[in-house]
Amino acid sequence: MSESERALNVNVFTAPEKPLVAERPRPFGAPMAWDPMTSTLIYGEYDAVLVDPLTTVTEAGALADWVALHHRNLTTIYITHGHLDHFSGLGVLLRRYPEARAIATPGSVELARAHGRALPAFRKWFPGQMPATLTLPEPYEDETFTLEGHELRIIEQGHTDGKNSTSLYVPSIDLVVGGDVLYNQCHAYVAETTPEIRENWIAALDRLAALNPKTAVAGHKKPGAPDTSECIETTRRYLTDFGRLQEETSTDRELFDAMHALYPDFAAKQAWLMFGLS
Numbered sequence: 001m002s003e004s005e006r007a008l009n010v011n012v013f014t015a016p017e018k019p020l021v022a023e024r025p026r027p028f029g030a031p032m033a034w035d036p037m038t039s040t041l042i043y044g045e046y047d048a049v050l051v052d053p054l055t056t057v058t059e060a061g062a063l064a065d066w067v068a069l070h071h072r073n074l075t076t077i078y079i080t081h082g083h084l085d086h087f088s089g090l091g092v093l094l095r096r097y098p099e100a101r102a103i104a105t106p107g108s109v110e111l112a113r114a115h116g117r118a119l120p121a122f123r124k125w126f127p128g129q130m131p132a133t134l135t136l137p138e139p140y141e142d143e144t145f146t147l148e149g150h151e152l153r154i155i156e157q158g159h160t161d162g163k164n165s166t167s168l169y170v171p172s173i174d175l176v177v178g179g180d181v182l183y184n185q186c187h188a189y190v191a192e193t194t195p196e197i198r199e200n201w202i203a204a205l206d207r208l209a210a211l212n213p214k215t216a217v218a219g220h221k222k223p224g225a226p227d228t229s230e231c232i233e234t235t236r237r238y239l240t241d242f243g244r245l246q247e248e249t250s251t252d253r254e255l256f257d258a259m260h261a262l263y264p265d266f267a268a269k270q271a272w273l274m275f276g277l278s
């Protein structure tokens with residue numbers, strides 16, 4: 001059997017929603033919290049690739065322990081996009097797995113560098129939980145890399161919940177790791193979006209739907225939600241509903257209440273996802 005005939009496996013780690021400590025008043029009385037997040041391990045017989053190393057030192061440490069349970073060599077850490085919550089745990093992972101190379105697209109590294117300026121704000125929200133320094137991934141120019149002979153394909157998705165976002169596609173096991181193109185039973189960070197950005201985001205979702213994946217992992221998901229392609233359609237509906245209700249309502253409060261009436265069971269009910277943090 002040649003190397004690439006052995007099938008890859010996938011396992012998803014979910015870090016639960018975490019409270020956000022902030023001095024500002026709680027908008028609309030909603031608790032301040034960060035959406036639960038995922039990190040995905042793709043592994044073969046000997047080697048493994050980890051996607052998105054989470055935010056806090058505690059999360060990244062727990063993730064590193066969980067990766068160790070798989071008894072594979074961690075060769076690569078791929079970062080889907082340059083938002084701090086998806087890569088600030090990188091230094092912790094690299095100390096545990098110094099042989100791994102951490103990569104992201106040049107666009108993601110550029111955003112990571114810029115978004116690194118949000119570290120003081122993250123320190124305020126998560127006191128004592130953020131790493132002392134930030135480690136950035138290396139810019140990776142190619143569209144693909146491999147794991148035991150299997151291709152992993154980077155899909156450039158443009159501006160979705162942030163700039164220069166990507167998804168990762170693993171054709172041999174019909175897997176999409178969506179990054180923040182996908183949200184699974186979680187309120188999405190739509191504060192930065194305009195109608196044009198949401199149009200691009202929906203095109204990104206169409207790109208993933210066209211791959212007809214068996215497994216689709218969202219960057220943020222409610223713990224226990226299944227990693228099925230249903231979240232592609234749900235994210236599309238969420239964005240469409242948000243755009244429509246933004247037109248139909250006249251105040252932030254009305255929009256906030258209308259979205260939460262439509263999605264009462266989604267994780268992390270909070271205003272900042274819709275209206276920003278400043």
Ligand SMILES: [Zn+2]
Nearest residue numbers: 083085180219
């Ligand atoms: Zn995110």
